[in-house]
Amino acid sequence: xxxxxxxxxxxxxxxxxxxxxxxxxxxxxxxxxxxxxxxxxxxxxxxxxxxxxxxxxxxxxxxxxxxxxxxxxxxxxxxxxxxxxxxxxxxxxxxx
Amino acid sequence: xxxxxxxxxxxxxxxxxxxxxxxxxxxxxxxxxxxxxxxxxxxxxxxxxxxxxxxxxxxxxxxxxxxxxxxxxxxxxxxxxxxxxxxxxxxxxxxxxxxxxxxxxxxxxxxxxxxxxxxxxxxxxxxxxxxxxxxxxxxxxxxxxxxxxxxxxxxxxxxxxxxxxxxxxxxxxxxxxxxxxxxxxxxxxxxxxxxxxxxxxxxxxxxxxxxxxxxxxxxxxxxxxxxxxxxxxxxxxxxxxxxxxxxxxxxxxxxxxxxxxxxxxxxxxxxxxxxxxxxxxxxxxxxxxxxxxxxxxxxxxxxxxxxxxxxxxxxxxxxxxxxxxxxxxxxxxxxxxxxxxxxxxxxxxxxxxxxxxxxxxxxxxxxxxxxxxxxxxxxxxxxxxxxxxxxxxxxxxxxxxxxxxxxxxxxxxxxxxxxxxxxxxxxxxxxxxxxxxxxxxxxxxxxxxxxxxxxxxxxxxxxxxxxxxxxxxxxxxxxxxxxxxxxxxxxxxxxxxxxxxxxxxxxxxxxxxxxxxxxxxxxxxxxxxxxxxxxxxxxxxxxxxxxxxxxxxxxxxxxxxxxxxxxxxxxxxxxxxxxxxxxxxxxxxxxxxxxxxxxxxxxxxxxxxxxxxxxxxxxxxxxxxxxxxxxxxxxxxxxxxxxxxxxxxxxxxxxxxxxxx
Numbered sequence: 001x002x003x004x005x006x007x008x009x010x011x012x013x014x015x016x017x018x019x020x021x022x023x024x025x026x027x028x029x030x031x032x033x034x035x036x037x038x039x040x041x042x043x044x045x046x047x048x049x050x051x052x053x054x055x056x057x058x059x060x061x062x063x064x065x066x067x068x069x070x071x072x073x074x075x076x077x078x079x080x081x082x083x084x085x086x087x088x089x090x091x092x093x094x095x096x
Numbered sequence: 097x098x099x100x101x102x103x104x105x106x107x108x109x110x111x112x113x114x115x116x117x118x119x120x121x122x123x124x125x126x127x128x129x130x131x132x133x134x135x136x137x138x139x140x141x142x143x144x145x146x147x148x149x150x151x152x153x154x155x156x157x158x159x160x161x162x163x164x165x166x167x168x169x170x171x172x173x174x175x176x177x178x179x180x181x182x183x184x185x186x187x188x189x190x191x192x193x194x195x196x197x198x199x200x201x202x203x204x205x206x207x208x209x210x211x212x213x214x215x216x217x218x219x220x221x222x223x224x225x226x227x228x229x230x231x232x233x234x235x236x237x238x239x240x241x242x243x244x245x246x247x248x249x250x251x252x253x254x255x256x257x258x259x260x261x262x263x264x265x266x267x268x269x270x271x272x273x274x275x276x277x278x279x280x281x282x283x284x285x286x287x288x289x290x291x292x293x294x295x296x297x298x299x300x301x302x303x304x305x306x307x308x309x310x311x312x313x314x315x316x317x318x319x320x321x322x323x324x325x326x327x328x329x330x331x332x333x334x335x336x337x338x339x340x341x342x343x344x345x346x347x348x349x350x351x352x353x354x355x356x357x358x359x360x361x362x363x364x365x366x367x368x369x370x371x372x373x374x375x376x377x378x379x380x381x382x383x384x385x386x387x388x389x390x391x392x393x394x395x396x397x398x399x400x401x402x403x404x405x406x407x408x409x410x411x412x413x414x415x416x417x418x419x420x421x422x423x424x425x426x427x428x429x430x431x432x433x434x435x436x437x438x439x440x441x442x443x444x445x446x447x448x449x450x451x452x453x454x455x456x457x458x459x460x461x462x463x464x465x466x467x468x469x470x471x472x473x474x475x476x477x478x479x480x481x482x483x484x485x486x487x488x489x490x491x492x493x494x495x496x497x498x499x500x501x502x503x504x505x506x507x508x509x510x511x512x513x514x515x516x517x518x519x520x521x522x523x524x525x526x527x528x529x530x531x532x533x534x535x536x537x538x539x540x541x542x543x544x545x546x547x548x549x550x551x552x553x554x555x556x557x558x559x560x561x562x563x564x565x566x567x568x569x570x571x572x573x574x575x576x577x578x579x580x581x582x583x584x585x586x587x588x589x590x591x592x593x594x595x596x597x598x599x600x601x602x603x604x605x606x607x608x609x610x611x612x613x614x615x616x617x618x619x620x621x622x623x624x625x626x627x628x629x630x631x632x633x634x635x636x637x638x639x640x641x642x643x644x645x646x647x648x649x650x651x652x653x654x655x656x657x658x659x660x661x662x663x664x665x666x667x668x669x670x671x672x673x674x675x676x677x678x679x680x681x682x683x684x685x686x687x688x689x690x691x692x693x694x695x696x697x698x699x700x701x702x703x704x705x706x707x708x709x710x711x712x713x714x715x716x717x718x719x720x721x722x723x724x725x726x727x728x729x730x731x732x733x734x735x736x737x738x739x740x741x742x743x744x745x746x747x748x749x750x751x752x753x754x755x756x757x
Binding site for chain 1: 649653654656666667669724725726728
């Protein structure tokens with residue numbers, strides 16, 4: 001039975017919309033990558049500033065890292081918060 | 097305070113300024129004095145001409161500062177030498193005499209000169225500008241308008257130049273002004289009453305056309321205006337120079353004759369001049385008698401008249417010659433006698449010509465006669481031929497007409513005969529038919545009467561056979577309906593089997609199509625099939641095992657998000673992720689509305705096979721848990737829809753099978 005079943009009938013994974021159970025995981029991936037990139041950028045900016053302006057002190061690099069990570073965190077937070085609520089796109093908001 | 101101090105300070109400043117000014121003027125004066133000493137020697141009582149003349153020239157050409165100063169003339173040198181002597185005297189205004197000599201002439205001079213120069217430049221520039229303006233206004237129309245409008249006398253100046261140019265271009269019209277005088281407001285031109293053309297009857301002083309006038313000769317028109325004697329004299333001379341002198345007294349008549357055609361025979365006038373010429377010539381020598389052209393044989397002939405005239409002219413010429421000594425007389429006499437011979441020759445020629453012409457006319461007559469005869473003959477031939485032709489044609493036509501009429505008559509006769517025969521035949525046939533009918537009816541009556549009993553039995557038999565056939569037909573329809581329902585059931589089973597025995601979801605559109613085809617136009621089946629979501633049969637639906645498998649995966653994810661509060665951020669997500677690991681699992685039909693309990697109940701229900709209840713349980717989730725399980729739920733719904741539709745179709749098939757009979 002198992003070997004008889006035709007292989008090409010396997011469902012083609014649709015790339016347009018992820019499956020709903022993978023939604024959260026995808027968000028986490030995005031968050032992590034953005035955090036990496038942003039904190040890296042922040043660190044590099046901090047290093048550059050520390051070399052150029054602050055006589056190779058360590059703290060500008062830490063500040064840059066903090067800035068980058070903070071931005072990533074904020075973005076991630078926003079994305080999590082936005083998706084939890086049902087989207088209100090296309091709905092008219094009635095105000096009292 | 098500050099302002100006050102400034103005000104206070106100002107009066108102190110004021111006296112300084114006037115005080116400074118004279119000082120400066122003095123210095124200037126002093127400086128000017130020193131400078132002027134070099135090039136101008138005005139204070140000199142006897143100024144030499146040469147340096148004063150030289151200095152303006154230099155001034156005009158080269159700036160004086162650049163030019164090296166020429167060595168002063170001995171008188172100028174003496175002046176310069178004397179000037180320093182006078183200089184100490186000039187600085188203080190001590191005496192009127194010395195002041196008037198040195199400083200006085202100097203200050204007005206620059207002023208005057210400056211004024212003059214200013215005037216000169218102004219005049220020069222304005223003149224140049226004016227001239228340029230005039231020139232440019234001749235070139236450009238736009239500027240012309242501006243110039244004539246705003247510059248005083250500009251219009252006149254421009255008009256003057258335009259007028260000049262116009263005269264240069266059109267010298268013929270130079271005298272007349274270009275504009276009409278009345279435009280400028282000048283006097284009107286009055287035309288005298290008698291000027292111009294007037295209607296007047298032409299006076300006929302010479303009504304006959306023979307008289308001299310403009311219609312005879314245009315040459316006369318001019319001489320008439322002048323004195324007649326002077327103008328006529330050269331004219332006569334030009335016409336025939338030999339007779340000039342003796343004919344001077346007859347000028348009034350002669351020009352008309354000479355101007356008119358020489359070839360015209362002028363019978364009345366010709367002899368008179370000829371005779372008159374003879375009279376004055378008679379005095380010096382024996383005049384030769386001219387030929388009397390009226391007495392000449394064949395006088396009416398114009399050629400003869402011409403010859404006579406020529407001879408007469410020669411005679412007159414000879415007569416007019418005073419120096420002739422009758423040496424031409426014999427020749428002329430001979431010419432006179434020969435005239436008769438010439439005349440006879442002419443007559444002979446004429447006769448010959450006439451004869452030849454008559455012969456020609458005769459030949460032409462005979463030719464024409466022959467041609468006419470030939471023409472007449474030909475016409476006769478043609479007419480005869482045509483007549484015979486027409487006769488033949490007429491005969492033919494008559495024969496043809498006769499033939500056609502005969503044929504038509506024959507045809508009509510035949511037709512009438514045929515109609516008659518047909519009518520006879522018809523009557524015969526009718527009679528025979530009526531006979532046969534009567535015979536058949538009589539036979540039938542007899543047979544009916546004989547076999548009435550047997551035929552009735554046969555009818556019964558046939559009706560019973562009919563009934564049997566109907567019965568069998570009804571049973572056939574029953575069997576058909578049964579077959580149909582069987583097919584339907586089989587199709588439904590096929591769809592169900594395809595759905596159950598699949599490893600991965602695959603489309604079952606072919607099975608569904610077969611089911612619909614078998615059901616033909618059963619409204620219930622078609623409605624049930626239509627109720628299935630197209631996505632379900634296009635993409636396929638999972639069977640129960642696959643559903644459960646997917647549920648387990650979904651449950652894991654949902655459990656991760658089980659502890660999330662509403663509107664959770666990253667921190668709460670992290671916390672939920674961590675805490676869900678240490679959460680106790682519930683199992684069985686747990687009580688409660690928390691996520692863990694719902695998941696446990698759903699699992700149990702799924703394992704039991706109650707897909708509907710499991711979907712209901714999962715639908716009760718909230719927040720992130722619901723979002724995560726959305727896809728699984730929709731899949732469940734699709735499966736349920738398909739199952740419901742298939743159940744409906746199966747029920748319908750069963751109903752059909754029951755409805756039969």
